[in-house]
Amino acid sequence: MSGAASALAATPLVRALRSPEAAAGFRPAEWELAVRAGRRAALLAALAHRLARGPGLGTVPAGPRRHLEAALRLAGHQARALRHEAMVVRGALAPLGVEPVLLKGAAYVLGGLPPAPGRLVADLDLLLPRACLPEAERLLFRQGWLTAEPHPYDQRYYREWMHEIPPLRHARRGTLLDLHHALVPPTSRLGCDPGDVGARAVRAGEGFRVPAREDLLVHAALHRLGDGEHERALRDLWDLDRMVRAWLGEAGLREALEARAAAFRAERALAYALGAARAVFGTPLPEGLLARLEARGRCRLGARVVVPLLLRAADPARPPAWRGVGAARWLMYVRGHWTRMPLRLLIPHLLRKARRRPARAGAAA
Amino acid sequence: MPVSGLPTLGALPAPAVAARLRGAGLALRCGPLVFRVRSPLASVAAHLAALYRDHPLADVGGFADFVVAVAPVRGVRRWLRPQVRFLFDGEPPFNPMPRAQAPAVLEWGMNWCVGAHAHAWLVLHAAVVARGDRALLLPGPPGAGKSTLCAALVHSGWRLLSDELALVRPGDGLVEPVPRPVSLKGAGVRVIRERFPGARLGATLRETRKGDLAFMAPPPASVAAMGRPARPCWIVVPRFDPGGPRARLEPRRRGRMLVWLARNAFNSSVHGEAGFDRLADVVAGCACHALSYRDIDAALAALDGLAPAMAETHVA
Numbered sequence: 001m002s003g004a005a006s007a008l009a010a011t012p013l014v015r016a017l018r019s020p021e022a023a024a025g026f027r028p029a030e031w032e033l034a035v036r037a038g039r040r041a042a043l044l045a046a047l048a049h050r051l052a053r054g055p056g057l058g059t060v061p062a063g064p065r066r067h068l069e070a071a072l073r074l075a076g077h078q079a080r081a082l083r084h085e086a087m088v089v090r091g092a093l094a095p096l097g098v099e100p101v102l103l104k105g106a107a108y109v110l111g112g113l114p115p116a117p118g119r120l121v122a123d124l125d126l127l128l129p130r131a132c133l134p135e136a137e138r139l140l141f142r143q144g145w146l147t148a149e150p151h152p153y154d155q156r157y158y159r160e161w162m163h164e165i166p167p168l169r170h171a172r173r174g175t176l177l178d179l180h181h182a183l184v185p186p187t188s189r190l191g192c193d194p195g196d197v198g199a200r201a202v203r204a205g206e207g208f209r210v211p212a213r214e215d216l217l218v219h220a221a222l223h224r225l226g227d228g229e230h231e232r233a234l235r236d237l238w239d240l241d242r243m244v245r246a247w248l249g250e251a252g253l254r255e256a257l258e259a260r261a262a263a264f265r266a267e268r269a270l271a272y273a274l275g276a277a278r279a280v281f282g283t284p285l286p287e288g289l290l291a292r293l294e295a296r297g298r299c300r301l302g303a304r305v306v307v308p309l310l311l312r313a314a315d316p317a318r319p320p321a322w323r324g325v326g327a328a329r330w331l332m333y334v335r336g337h338w339t340r341m342p343l344r345l346l347i348p349h350l351l352r353k354a355r356r357r358p359a360r361a362g363a364a365a
Numbered sequence: 366m367p368v369s370g371l372p373t374l375g376a377l378p379a380p381a382v383a384a385r386l387r388g389a390g391l392a393l394r395c396g397p398l399v400f401r402v403r404s405p406l407a408s409v410a411a412h413l414a415a416l417y418r419d420h421p422l423a424d425v426g427g428f429a430d431f432v433v434a435v436a437p438v439r440g441v442r443r444w445l446r447p448q449v450r451f452l453f454d455g456e457p458p459f460n461p462m463p464r465a466q467a468p469a470v471l472e473w474g475m476n477w478c479v480g481a482h483a484h485a486w487l488v489l490h491a492a493v494v495a496r497g498d499r500a501l502l503l504p505g506p507p508g509a510g511k512s513t514l515c516a517a518l519v520h521s522g523w524r525l526l527s528d529e530l531a532l533v534r535p536g537d538g539l540v541e542p543v544p545r546p547v548s549l550k551g552a553g554v555r556v557i558r559e560r561f562p563g564a565r566l567g568a569t570l571r572e573t574r575k576g577d578l579a580f581m582a583p584p585p586a587s588v589a590a591m592g593r594p595a596r597p598c599w600i601v602v603p604r605f606d607p608g609g610p611r612a613r614l615e616p617r618r619r620g621r622m623l624v625w626l627a628r629n630a631f632n633s634s635v636h637g638e639a640g641f642d643r644l645a646d647v648v649a650g651c652a653c654h655a656l657s658y659r660d661i662d663a664a665l666a667a668l669d670g671l672a673p674a675m676a677e678t679h680v681a
Contacts, residue, residue, distance in 0.1 A: 070484035
């Protein structure tokens, strides 16, 4: 694979995540890189879990060990806070008669899914049928959830073009809540929402509803390719790795994944994301899956361009202004927007954002 | 006074300090934490050389807890209104500030690192000083006069553990020293200069977001004892009251103190139930008071009065 893949796979963080035993031989400088990259990519607590279940945290020198223990505490705190928010929201939305489906980090942690150990989750993402959203907003407003994006342009942008309403923030607790009605924006080129994720959802872990396994995997891939935020790209690939590894042995995973990738028209996104996870973490994939996804998604040049770019943007070991990481992130940001909406919508949107930015920076200074 | 044989910053010639700050960074040990600092600014080099003179330098290839920098902001503005920003791991956690305040930007940034990331400890918003291994916690909001009192105490027989952030070990409730410069604000600068001529103060920084301020070097003996944790024995909430009595020390209820401390901690929620229990134990083991003062000598005398009395109750 590309140089970006081998560079990323050689970083202390990735080496330790892949095989915790490798960390035993780390020099202090390597521990420092692992801690810094882990903190940046939100993978420090995941690393701590891997080490604790492998050679034990006691084998780690005192300096880095304190940061690993701190990360475990933070992850524990976030999981407690998340559980509380999810219960409150479920209670608030009970009159709807439709129980929301948890997405992304909330689904992993509260569903007890493979990426859960050490997974940091800042906001609660929920899926509801689109028709329920106005009533859901009213019910949540009564419990103190207000919009976090009061600017009229942002409101219109979300409500007209996005697959979610503008984020809500709790007035007292400050926690963020994202209400989705689909997994991808309606204008997205990466894929389309087949509209049956809610119907196929299952109960898991603590009794919350989460998407079916294949839908979780497809969503993780769509999110990685479509999101403009690449600081935590490595964490998203780690989520994919954990899920694929845990479910690989189950009969029918390949067929189910192919069927759902087709339903979402997301073969290309899934191929890129799984290819990137394999390049970094050595994720084992079902026999023939990648080749079939690439053929169906017609990823000719893409696999050689997008995957290395994604990997370069995902490198958390370097500050953004380092050796093309910044450029790669910017390209992936543009690409994320490009895939989200057609140019006739995208160009006016980016122009408006660019015009508003200096005003905001001035107000903050 | 070297700590465990490590070279101190003061042993390094000034050009070498500046060169390290411009290059791979200067790794400063502050108690259990190592900060690796980089900066091209002469004011930052001067601040570190003067106020961290007795601090040990950590190994160049060793583990640093926090990699930080204070760097000038580029762009057209630098000719009109030069600014600097604090960088943690290459990223700015907050907005740029005027370049003249660079030393304060570094100190605030270092505080931010501890408050935001040092969850290995329960981090309380309090100054901490100790007599031997028995600690006095001075919690309080900014502007309550805790730094002035802390500076006076460390020149009157107490040792400095921290001016701003108390690191409580979740395992045993001991406070770990992180001796760093004490930030004196407004009238406190003049009070300490006049009353303790031996105190080493850096340049006065004008019109910062906390008003005029100057940093005071921690006493060498406090820096030398940075490896010795102390058990919290007294909690005193100070309040500077120019219209009040010279100094008045009054007992405070422990329950209220506990709730107040937990609310003002940087990370008590991160520590959850175990953290709350630990904090409750700490408060239960302390005599709790409020101190209002307008005269620094009277305040020192009142706090000195606490020490022998508590010595007996604790032995018993």
